[in-house]
Amino acid sequence: MIRWLVLVMAVWATLGAGPAHASGAVPPDACVPVEGGAELTVEGLGRAVFAGLSTDRVRDEALLSGGVCVEFSAIGGVLRSERLTVSGLGDGVALAAADVVFQLDEWTIAADLLEADVAGAVLVGVTLTSPDAVALAEDLRVDLVSGTITAHALRLVTETLWVVADAATLDGDRVALAVVGLTTCDCPPADARVRLEARAAELDLVEPVVTLHGADLVVGALRWALRDPWSFDGENLAVPLPPISVFEDPEGRRGTLVGVAEQPVAPGVGFAWDVGIGDDERPPDLSVRVAARAGDASVDVTGASDRVRVAWRVARPLAAGWTVAYAQRLEGGAWDEPARDQSVTAGWSRAWTTPAAGVAVVEVDASTFTALTAQTLAAGEVVGTRLGGSARVRVAGDLAAGWRPALEVAVGTTAYPGEGALQTWVSAAPRATLTVGGVRLDVEHLSRWVWGASPFGVTVDRLGPLHRSDVRASVTLGADGDGTGRLTAVARWDWRSDPRRPGRAIGLERLELSGSTSGAAWGGRLSVRADAALAGAVDPRPGRTSSLGASVAWRREAWEVGTRVRLDPTAPGWPWREATVFAALPITTGDWWWRPYLAVDLSSWTREEARWWVGHGLDLAWTSDFGVLDLGYRYDDGVGLQLNVGVRFESRPLELERLNPVTEGRP
Amino acid sequence: MNGPARHPRPPMRSILVLVALAAVATGWAQSGIAELEVTAYGRQSIDLASGRTVLEDGGELIERGSGVRLVAAWIAYLEGVEVSARDVSIDGDLGLVEAPLVAIDLAAGTLTASGGVAWRREGLQVTGEALWFDADAGIVGLLGGVEAVEPDASAAEVWIELAGGRVLLVGPYAYADGPLVLRGPEGAGLQLDARESDEGVVYDASTAVDGGWLAAVTAARASWEAASAE
Structure with missing residues (x-):
């Protein structure tokens, strides 16, 4: 047995x-x-x-x-x-x-x-x-x-x-x-x-x-x-969509940037592109940028109606942290004053990261280089060698729950033997984050002192002093409940001297307050938001405005109605800048689902150039056997363009009956 | 129960030994006391009125037919009626059985060993509270916490049918063979039936106990209880 x-x-x-x-x-x-x-x-x-x-x-x-x-x-x-x-x-x-x-x-x-x-x-x-x-x-x-x-x-x-x-x-x-x-x-x-x-x-x-x-x-x-x-x-x-963003170029102009972040197209090869479109505050302008990277080589080409810019770089890593690189940047071309620079660089760099005692992380990196650089500026051409080195130390701690200070100190110097010049800089950036429950406080300061000056332009290595402090505070209320709310305050102070106001610092650059809340209402969800940009009111300067804004939106499933207003209390005359009502209403016809969106600025009649339609969009969904195809866009002035392309697959119950009648396995 | 792995051996050997023991006991009981050769180690007294002989310093009884030898520290026997013995060891082809008390009812054809029975022979080491043998019914039972070191097994009771070769383990029972343990709960039965095959005697096992066999065991158990109560 x-x-x-x-x-x-x-x-x-x-x-x-x-x-x-x-x-x-x-x-x-x-x-x-x-x-x-x-x-x-x-x-x-x-x-x-x-x-x-x-x-x-x-x-x-x-x-x-x-x-x-x-x-x-x-x-x-x-x-x-x-x-x-x-x-x-x-x-x-x-x-x-x-x-x-x-x-x-x-x-x-x-x-x-x-x-x-x-x-x-x-x-x-x-x-x-x-x-x-x-x-x-x-x-x-x-x-x-x-x-x-x-x-x-x-x-x-x-x-x-x-x-x-x-x-x-x-x-x-x-x-x-x-x-x-x-x-x-x-x-x-x-x-x-x-x-x-x-x-x-x-x-x-x-x-x-x-x-x-x-x-x-x-x-x-x-x-x-x-x-x-x-x-x-x-x-x-x-479906991979071009990420849409609003950019602000160095000249302060605004526009809409439509692009695709770098996508791998082959092993070691990436490709990216974007298209910039100017908005009302700048002349109509279209720029196209294409960037590609393969291994240690990269190329970046930007074309616009008034300029073209080509930048490319080839690098070859050597042993022990050494790298040899050649980089060239061409700008202007036939459309503008030519500006170009090119450099042959041999450099060494190394980085260390050391967790210390479980409460802090220390990061150290250092580099040194020698380069032969030529740059064409409006004032003439500069050619010379550069010898430099830099080091950076960052210490970040997690001292207690929610209390995370950090300090980053960097120092660097570059000598220009041909020009007999030397540029030396030191920067310090203490930061701290405190989080207690739904309250978060971020404080950051950045100072950079520069001695001497580079004979080259900012696109090569010229640096300027920086001294600014930023504070951001936010309170989140009722994050887990049906009603939620958030209050945020952001401020920036620039400690540098104001060239337009001798004897005074630039001072308050940003002072923004915002609050938002949402909760269930009338069978849907009601969202209310208010914000104020007060820097212009507290410290008036030419070219800077203040604004008060508010918006109310009610959404229930696909229904959406609301209004938003904005005014500048410091502006002379009529203060209203925007009084917009918007709505998105769904329409279902068979397998098709439509949701047009329209935003109308009622205050536009007071302006010389009336522009009623400040927002428009259309969402389209087609229900097919293989899923729901979504296509849609929404454009709002001041916000930009949002695109939506995707397929949602219908969820069905897990039942064996779905597997009958039995069919052959291979299609 | 889970001892170290042992040298493999025929798994049903222990059951066969049980059957052999019972067969020997049957021959011994049926041969009658007249076939006994009696040796007294010391004092010997005879009650002339009853005819009861007592070996007060112990002695030994040898069954001439089988050669089974009973040695005890104290023996009383009445020819053709009964044998009683204390601190007993029975030695023979069946192996060695030791028990504090042994009573043989020659008239009824039953043998009771009690007070803790130990039975040893090659491939077998088993203990129990009592051993019951009914020659007329042809049943041997080991009762009360039956524990076998060799093989590694335990049961509340083990009953053996001499003629049919049926064996019944009454739970809680357990049988361990290396890492393997078969267990049955209290009152559960596991019936083993002997069959002749080309390989010799083999056993079928079943948790379903034959009604007739169960009735026979129930009756034997009742007889044992009655005899034990006397």
């Missing part, structure tokens, strides 16, 4: 020896002993409980019956069946059971039939369920040599995906698929108008993220090869 028990447990032990599942934890739904039943344990391997046991040596088999439950403590799996037959008690022991349920990690695997021997375990007619997916498979095999669990002819659905694969390997929440078809349509990929086909794929069910290898996008009869590998979020597909 004992002999077959040993053989049975040997098979169970081997079943449980798979390294892929060596969690070592017995699942919470552990086997409960059957009333009056027996229990078989194997030290270090697991145990089995059952109500009945009988052996038949003539037929060379044994039968465990009545709530048979086997725990594999080594892999954390539990097998349940009403009857488990053990045959081959002499040699070639094998297990067989019908209607088994095997729980392993997040998976519950129900099978019509289980057959196992020392080489492997096969489950036939398999249904797999987890919190994130349900699946059917013709068979599932536990390879007792490699420890892998492989399913064949797998059909799997998540909330958003329908997947078929010739083979799949399960490893917890991750599924590796081979010869896979995939769609976001709630239908088999073979029937989907839009689908993905791939040589292999990895599916993370929790994230959920899909990574495809050797993948094609198939739309009807058309087929596109995708880059290898290609990954996407299983819940939505964010």
Whole structure:
């Protein structure tokens, strides 16, 4: 009797020896002993409980019956069946059971039939369920040599995906698929108008993220090869959009910048571009910038109606922190006074970072260089050598909860032997952040002292003194509740002398207060915001204004209405700068969903150049079999352009019925 | 229960030994006391009225047919009726059985060993509170905290049917073989049935106990309880 028990447990032990599942934890739904039943344990391997046991040596088999439950403590799996037959008690022991349920990690695997021997375990007619997916498979095999669990002819659905694969390997929440078809349509990929086909794929069910290898996008009869590998979020597909931002160039002009941050296009090669568009406060202007980087070489080209700028740099790292580089910058060209500079530089740099005593981080870096530089300025051409060095030390601490001071000190000097000049600078920047609950205070000061001057321009290395202090305080209220609020104050003081007001410092550069709150109201959410820019009122100077602004917006699902006003109390005459009402109203027509947006400035009639439409936009959503396609833009004066392109995948219930009727696995 | 791994041996050997013991005991009981060869170590008294002989300083009884030898510190026997002995060791082909008290009812054909029974022979070391043998029923029982060091097993009771070769382990029982432990709860039964095969005697196991066999065990147990109460 004992002999077959040993053989049975040997098979169970081997079943449980798979390294892929060596969690070592017995699942919470552990086997409960059957009333009056027996229990078989194997030290270090697991145990089995059952109500009945009988052996038949003539037929060379044994039968465990009545709530048979086997725990594999080594892999954390539990097998349940009403009857488990053990045959081959002499040699070639094998297990067989019908209607088994095997729980392993997040998976519950129900099978019509289980057959196992020392080489492997096969489950036939398999249904797999987890919190994130349900699946059917013709068979599932536990390879007792490699420890892998492989399913064949797998059909799997998540909330958003329908997947078929010739083979799949399960490893917890991750599924590796081979010869896979995939769609976001709630239908088999073979029937989907839009689908993905791939040589292999990895599916993370929790994230959920899909990574495809050797993948094609198939739309009807058309087929596109995708880059290898290609990954996407299983819940939505964010189409890479150019990041939109409002920039402020050194001359103080404002505009809208549309661009794409550097994107890898090949190993070691990045590419970026942006387009700048001037706004009302500057003449119509269009500039285009293209930048690319490959390894240690980079090029940056900017073209505009009045200038062109080309900057490129090639560097070659040498041993021990040394680098040799050549850089050139050309600006102006045919459109403007030429300005260009180029340098050949040999430099050494090194950086150290040392965590100190667990409360502070010390960063040190140092560099030295020698360069031959030529620069063409409006005043003439400067050519000469430069010899310089610099060092920087930054100490940042985390002294107590919420109290984080930092100090950065830098020093540098550059000699210009040909010009007999020397430029030396020292900078110090103490910073501190204090966070207590919802209150955060940031204080920062920057001072830079400069002795001497560079014969070159600022685009090469000329420095000027800086002495400014910044304070930012914010209070967040009710962050966890239904109603939230935030108060913010920002101030900057420039300690340098004001060239336009002899004997006085530049003084208060910024003083801004803002507050916002939002909460549930009228079945939606009401947001209120107010802000004030007071630097111009406290310290009036030409060219600087003050403003008071407020906005109220109410949003309920896709509905949005509101108003915003802005006035300059210090301006002579009519103080209103803006009195805008805006609304976005959704319209649904079949599978199409529209939401036009319009903002009208009612105060514009008082101005000489009336400009009613200060904001416009349109959001469009098309519900298809494979998801919801979103297209949209919104433009607001003073805010800029926002674009929205993406695909949302419809979430569907995890039901086995979705997998029927059974179709062939490969589209 | 979980001792170090031992040299492998036929797993049912211990059961076979039990059966062998019972078979020997059967022959001994059925041969009758007249076949006994009695040796007194010292004083010997005979109650002329009852015919009861007492070996007060102990002695030994040898069953001539089987060669089984009973040695005790105190023996009383009444020819054809009963044998009582204290601090007993029984030695023979069956191995060595030691018990503080042994009572043989020659009329009823029963043997009771009590006070803590130890039984040793090659491949077998087992102890229990009592041993019961009913020659007419053909049943041997080991009762009360049956613990076997060799093999590593335990049971509340072990019953052996001599003729049919059936064995019943009454729970809580446990059998350990290296890292393997089979357990049954209190009152649960595990029936072992002997079968002849090309490999010799093999046993089928079942947690379902035959009704007739269970009734026989129940009756034997009642007889043991009655005999123990006397």
